[in-house]
Each structure stands twice: as C-alpha cells, then as structure tokens.
Amino acid sequence: MTTKPTIEARVREFMLKTVPQVGKRGLKDEEKWLESGLLDSFGILDLVQFLEAEFGIHVSDDELIPESFESLRAVVNFVETKLPPIVLPKQEST
Amino acid sequence: MKPDIRPADLVSDRAELVGIIGRNLPTESSERRFDWLYLEGPHGKGHAWVARNSQSSVVGLAALFPRRFSFAGQEFVACVLGDFCFDEKYRSLGPAIELQRTCLRAAMASPFGAFYDFPSAKMMAVYKRIGIAQTGSVVRWAKLIRANHYIQSRVSFPRLAQGLSFIANIPLSWHRWRSDLGDYEMSIQEELCGPEFTALDVKVRKGSGLRTVRSAEYLNWRYKANPRTAHNIVAARKAGALVGYAVITSEGALTSIADLCAPVENAERLVPHLLTAVAEYAHQDPKTTTISMVSGVSHPWSEIFRKAGFRQRDHSPLVAYADKSSATPGPLPGSNWYLMQGERDS
Numbered sequence: 001m002t003t004k005p006t007i008e009a010r011v012r013e014f015m016l017k018t019v020p021q022v023g024k025r026g027l028k029d030e031e032k033w034l035e036s037g038l039l040d041s042f043g044i045l046d047l048v049q050f051l052e053a054e055f056g057i058h059v060s061d062d063e064l065i066p067e068s069f070e071s072l073r074a075v076v077n078f079v080e081t082k083l084p085p086i087v088l089p090k091q092e093s094t
Numbered sequence: 095m096k097p098d099i100r101p102a103d104l105v106s107d108r109a110e111l112v113g114i115i116g117r118n119l120p121t122e123s124s125e126r127r128f129d130w131l132y133l134e135g136p137h138g139k140g141h142a143w144v145a146r147n148s149q150s151s152v153v154g155l156a157a158l159f160p161r162r163f164s165f166a167g168q169e170f171v172a173c174v175l176g177d178f179c180f181d182e183k184y185r186s187l188g189p190a191i192e193l194q195r196t197c198l199r200a201a202m203a204s205p206f207g208a209f210y211d212f213p214s215a216k217m218m219a220v221y222k223r224i225g226i227a228q229t230g231s232v233v234r235w236a237k238l239i240r241a242n243h244y245i246q247s248r249v250s251f252p253r254l255a256q257g258l259s260f261i262a263n264i265p266l267s268w269h270r271w272r273s274d275l276g277d278y279e280m281s282i283q284e285e286l287c288g289p290e291f292t293a294l295d296v297k298v299r300k301g302s303g304l305r306t307v308r309s310a311e312y313l314n315w316r317y318k319a320n321p322r323t324a325h326n327i328v329a330a331r332k333a334g335a336l337v338g339y340a341v342i343t344s345e346g347a348l349t350s351i352a353d354l355c356a357p358v359e360n361a362e363r364l365v366p367h368l369l370t371a372v373a374e375y376a377h378q379d380p381k382t383t384t385i386s387m388v389s390g391v392s393h394p395w396s397e398i399f400r401k402a403g404f405r406q407r408d409h410s411p412l413v414a415y416a417d418k419s420s421a422t423p424g425p426l427p428g429s430n431w432y433l434m435q436g437e438r439d440s
Contacts, residue, residue, distance in 0.1 A: 041187055045219035048187075064187035 002055060002083055007076045014050050015072075019043070029073045034066055044069045051075070057082040097145035097153055097189045099196055104132050104142065110152040111142060118179035126321045131439060134319070136311045137162045137171070143196050145180070145189050154180040154189060156197035158209065159439050162307040164299040169307065170207035172416075176439050178217070194220055202417055210414035212438050218411050230412040231391040232433065235404040239376055240383040243347060278337065278364070280371040283327035287313040290336040294355065301358030303394060304431040308355060316436060317341050317352070325352060328371050330364060340368045341436060342375065349376035351387035353436035354395070365395055369402040390433035 015022045019038055033039040039047065047069060048059050057079065068078040102111060108128060116123035132140035138160035145154030158173040175197065180190050201209035213221060218228060238244070241262035242255075249255040291310040299305060306312070317325035323343050330338045338356035342349055351372060356364040376382045389396070391409065412433075 040216070041190065042216035042219045044187060045223050049219070049222060061188045061191050064191065066187070 004076055004080060007055070007079045008072065010054055011047075011051075011072060011075050011079075014047065014054075018046065027072055030071055032070050034070055039069075041066070047075070051079055055079055055083060097147055097184055099143060099145050099154075099189070099193050102142035102144045102152075102155070104139065107142075107144065107152065111144070111155060114144075114152050114155050114179060114181065115177055117181060119177065122322060124321070130315075130319060130321050131159065131176075132157070134315060135159060136309070136315050137307070141173075141197075141200060142177075143193060143200075145184065145193050147184065153184040154193050156193045158197060158201050158206075160206070161437070162312075163208070163304060164307055165304045166302075167300075171205050172208035172210065173201050173206045174437065174439055175201065175209060175211040191220060191223055195224055198224065198226070202415070206417070208414070208416035210412065210437075213411055213413055215411060218413075221413055226413060226415070228411045229414050231409040232388050232412050233391045233409050234386060234388050234407045235399055236384055236386045236407050237373070237402070237404045238384055239373060243383050276363070276367055278330045278332055278367050279334075280328055280330055280367075280374075282375075283329045283339070286310075286318055287327070291339075294336050294338070294357075298355060298357050302430060303358070304433075306437055308353075313341075326375075328368065328375060330356075330368055330371070338364045338368055340372050342372055344376070344379065344382065347381055347383040349379075349382050349385050350435065351385065353434050354387075354432075358394075361395060362398065365398045366402055369399075369404075388435040388438075390431050392431075393433060394430060395432075 012027055015027055015038075021038060031038070034041075034044075044064075044066065048064065051057060052059060059082070067074065069075055104111075108125065111132075112123050112125055112128050115121065115128075121127075132142070140157050140159045142155060142157040144152045147153045155177055156175070157177040158175050161172050161174055163170055163172050178194060178197075180193075198209070200206075212232060221228070240259070242259045245259045245262060246252075246255045249258060287310040289310060291308070291313055295308045295310075299307070313327070317327065323345075326342050326344075328340045328342060329336060337360065338354075340351055340355075341353035342351050344350075349372065351369075354365060354368060356368065373385060376385050385404075386407075387399075387404070389399070390412065393399075414431075
C-alpha cells in the first residue's frame with residue numbers, strides 16, 4: 001500500500017539522486033523548488049516521468065502546472081490524489 | 095489562462111517573433127537574421143507556431159526550417175527544428191509541451207519526410223514527455239595547434255611560460271613541416287559559389303550516405319549571406335576543377351569547421367589534405383590555439399578526423415526521425431549521415 005510517508009520517502013530519494021544541491025543542504029517540506037532554483041521546468045518533467053513510472057499514475061498535459069510540483073508537500077499531495085482510493089475489506093459479522 | 099497555440103504569420107508577426115527570440119535565446123536576434131533564416135532559405139520558408147496569452151501577445155515560439163536531403167539516390171525534404179522558447183512568466187509545462195507537439199506534428203507531415211533537432215540535455219525532458227527518444231549524439235572534436243593559452247594558465251612566470259609554449263608548439267606544428275597538399279590547389283573562395291559547386295554536389299550525392307543538398311545557391315545562403323557569422327570556404331581544386339571544400343569560421347582563439355565536402359571515393363585522400371589546409375589557414379592567425387568541429391558521433395569520416403589529430407570532447411543529444419513513407423524509414427541512419435555543424439541553423 002502506498003502511503004503518504006512512502007511517497008515522500010521515494011520523492012526525497014529521487015531528488016537526492018538527481019539534484020546535487022539536495023545532498024548538501026537537505027530538502028524542506030515547504031521549500032519552493034522553482035523559486036529556490038532546485039528545479040526548473042525541465043527538471044519538473046524529469047520528476048513527472050519518475051512519478052509516473054514509480055507510482056503507476058498518468059499525468060496529463062493539462063495537469064502539468066508548476067503549483068502541483070513546486071514543493072515536496074505539493075508533490076506528495078498531488079500523487080496521493082492520483083492514486084486509487086484504498087478500499088478497506090468488509091468486516092464479517094460474527 | 096492557457097496560452098492559445100496557432101501558426102504564426104511570418105510577415106505580420108515578424109516583429110513579435112524577433113522580439114521573443116531576443117528575449118529568450120542566447121542567439122543575437124535581429125530582423126536581418128529572421129529574414130535570412132525564416133524567409134530566404136533556398137530549400138523553402140520556415141514554419142512557426144506561437145503561443146499567445148490572453149492579451150494576444152506572443153509568449154512562446156516553436157519553428158522548423160526545410161532542408162533538402164539525398165539518401166540512396168533519392169531526394170526528400172526534411173526539416174530542422176529551432177528557436178523553441180517561452181517567456182519566463184508562461185513557462186508552465188503543459189503549453190510548452192503542446193507547442194512542441196504541434197510543431198512535431200507538422201514536422202512529420204507532408205511535405206516533410208523527416209525531422210531532426212539538436213536539443214539540449216534539458217530539452218530532452220520535453221521530447222521524452224512527447225514520447226520521442228534520443229536517436230544519437232553529436233560530438234565536438236578539437237585539435238590543439240598552439241599550447242600558449244594552456245601553458246600560460248598554469249605557469250605563472252611569463253618567460254618560463256613563453257619558453258615552454260615554444261617547445262610544446264613544435265610537435266603541434268607538425269602539419270606545417272609535412273604540409274603535403276598533394277596535387278590539390280587550396281584557396282579561399284572569395285566570390286560567391288558558382289555552378290561548379292552545384293556540379294560537385296551532384297557528383298557527391300551519387301555516393302552512399304545521407305547528405306544535405308549543397309547546391310551553390312544553398313552554400314551562398316547558408317555561409318556567404320549568413321548575417322550571424324562570417325564563413326570562409328577553403329576550396330580544393332585539381333587541375334583547375336573543384337573537388338572538395340571545407341567551410342570555416344574564426345572567433346577568438348578558435349577556428350571551427352562548419353562543413354566538409356568531398357566525394358566518397360576520394361575522401362580518404364582529400365579530407366586529410368582539406369584538414370591540413372584548414373590548420374595552415376588557422377595557423378596564420380597568432381591568436382588561434384584550437385581547431386574544432388561538430389559532427390554526428392558516427393560520421394563516416396570519424397577515423398579520418400582521429401588520424402588528423404582531432405580528439406572527441408563533449409557529446410550532446412540528437413533527435414532525428416523519418417516518416418515511414420519516406421526514403422529513410424524510422425530513425426535517420428546515424429552511421430551513414432554526413433552530419434556537421436552546417437546542418438544546424440539555430
């Protein structure tokens with residue numbers, strides 16, 4: 001099951017692997033990646049490609065807006081909305 | 095609001111197109127460059143698509159430029175992509191991808207049989223998103239002809255640096271001692287290229303491989319009338335008849351080879367002589383330290399370049415596809431493509 005902490009951990013791992021500055025200064029939840037220069041619009045496309053492959057989601061061109069990918073929190077929230085809802089098994093009556 | 099994407103009118107949108115190129119691309123943008131590249135190309139006018147904001151101002155541009163190619167004895171029209179840019183405020187990803195997708199749809203439709211582009215490593219993210227993979231690479235070759243800069247940057251005593259440079263330059267000048275140009279006469283083509291260049295192109299195209307059609311008209315437009323860069327053509331003649339040429343540019347310490355032309359059956363012998371003639375020309379300017387050129391990574395003459403003392407430096411991506419109905423189905427044949435800097439327009 002893909003939970004919020006799992007999404008966050010995988011995105012952190014991706015950023016650590018692909019953005020050299022993240023290794024030096026870490027990654028804050030609220031930091032705006034475009035504003036701080038950690039990612040540019042091309043970097044966001046690499047991130048989107050990773051998210052699609054890693055979580056099996058599809059991101060349409062219309063959904064490619066910077067606000068959805070501007071920070072760790074925004075990315076985690078976006079991925080969560082794209083994942084199928086978790087269906088809990090019915091409890092059997094005893 | 096999402097920018098509106100539509101074809102550009104090269105005449106009525108001219109000023110806006112010159113403006114967006116100037117705002118976003120490192121190339122010097124001017125009306126002269128625009129007219130030359132978009133309107134005056136002998137293989138056909140350029141095509142452009144623009145993204146407009148709610149005030150109807152141009153905020154994004156994608157363009158393609160027709161190129162006539164020959165392959166396996168057949169001619170077809172391809173196009174090279176260029177000048178892709180978006181104003182910073184509008185660089186959200188969806189419109190940029192939609193704009194490039196629109197341009198690529200046209201690049202793969204009639205009358206074009208193929209398209210190619212020299213995207214930056216970053217721009218490859220846009221291509222990947224569209225579902226287009228990198229098909230090859232271009233490589234920058236370099237040959238040192240003087241070591242002065244290299245030594246001066248490492249040795250702080252000027253007299254010592256001068257002495258070391260003198261010694262290091264001796265082996266680098268080997269071509270001057272053995273500058274055997276065979277029975278070729280080499281000269282700078284001062285006048286416009288005439289019918290002999292078209293006749294050579296017809297002969298060269300009978301050989302194997304994928305080549306741009308380099309008629310005299312094309313060469314005069316691409317190199318002689320180029321408003322951005324001054325080019326010189328080193329022409330090789332045998333008994334007065336044109337047999338090949340190299341096109342070169344010089345800037346600062348660098349002389350660059352933009353184009354090389356020789357018939358396949360004569361290349362092993364002629365191309366080394368052309369490279370020697372370029373080195374001799376470059377050596378006449380005391381500022382020049384390096385000769386460089388860009389070619390497809392599997393250019394058929396790579397081994398000749400290596401033997402002439404050129405070494406491969408950095409690589410960058412190449413995207414090149416042909417329509418299935420054209421003479422060269424699928425990815426363009428990188429191993430048989432005489433691709434050089436001259437094939438790139440922006």
